[in-house]
Amino acid sequence: MTTNNSIAAARTPKIDPANIDQQAQSFINASTAWFQMHWLQIIIAIAVATAIVLALFFARRLGNKLCERSPGTAGWGKVFGRAIIKTGNFFIIMVAAKLVSGYANAPPEITTTINFLFTLSAVFQAAIWAREIILGSIEHRTQSEHYSGEALGSAMGIIRLLVTFALFAIALIVVLDNLGVNVTGLVAGLGVGGIAIGLAAQGIFADLFAALAIIFDRPFRRGDAITYDQSSGTVEAIGLKSTRIRAATGEERIIANKNLLDKEILNNSQREYRRIKFTLGLVQWTPIETMDHLPDMLKEVVEGCGYKFVRAGFLNFSASSYDFDLEFDSETAAYEDFFNARNAVGLAIIRRFNNENIEFAYPTQTAFTAAPQGGMIYPYPGEEEPVEPRVKAAPPKPKGPPVPSPDRSAVDQDGHQT
Missing domain, CATH: 3.30.70.100 (Alpha-Beta Plaits)
Structure with a gap:
């Protein structure tokens, strides 16, 4: 264990205060010699740099005017104006220094310092501009839509967090790569972490991205009458995770954004007729x-x-x-x-x-009787069905001994036969 600690201590570089003082003194001496030899060029470079700084400050003020003149809550003028306003002072100064450093024949120590600071400021400034333009584009896309303010605010909060994390992670990797740092492990770690987060919250992210798809693709908006799957109704609210639809029968139906976009949607409000x-x-x-x-x-x-x-x-x-x-x-x-x-x-x-005496049909059936031979249909074509004569049946005979017939001769009142 002691041997390992000794090896690790031997491999760890030690900071020598004397070496730092020596480098600082060398930088000061080089700067002093450069100023003594190129003082006129340095003065001209400072003047030009000052003019560049003032011009960039003026351009930043134009961003405020673009925001004021842009119609609506998130017009394109306001989107780019907000991005311009986010331009940092440090970036402006480093842009001016970078532009004039070559003219003044600065020594390698100063040139290297300017290049490093310019790269650092430019990368992070680009990330800030990209974030403002992306978020502004989303707001511009949704300014004319009838989305719920609470849902849109929640969505924008999550979107801002994701966009900021992604852009600044990329900016950090770019800066470290320019400094000569091996960023392979860092990129792999970020990738694995992103995959783990995505798998843990894939349901939430699926509905979130579906909500973004609804915002950008605009298959429907609030107030549209739509038909999806076997249901239909009027869209009442488009949220971060779900969409609320009021059916014609009165009930409110809530369906997840992902499930809704997976179905065929008929937007009846976009029809010209039915x-x-x-x-x-x-x-x-x-x-x-x-x-x-x-x-x-x-x-x-x-x-x-x-x-x-x-x-x-x-x-x-x-x-x-x-x-x-x-x-x-x-x-x-x-x-x-x-x-x-x-x-x-x-x-x-x-x-x-x-x-017009035109009759609508109704379900009917016609019955046919087969002929005795089974080969033809009875009654025969062109002939009427024969009607058998009806024979009156004799009354039934009474059962028991025969009853004698009564005498049909008349008898008078005295009992004599007439």
């Missing part, structure tokens, strides 16, 4: 002339009610009817207009069919 279909079954003894003129008749009925006729024609042969198909459109996409159009045209068709 198509209505009727299937009309006519009795099979309807004259062919009547069926020839039926599409034109249906067109007159639909247009007479004020709706757009699409098509009508023979559909198929049913067991008890000849079926015709009718399609027409309502005036708007509103369900009330769809319901009224269906009611008006349906009643008009019934009224017209009654006037």
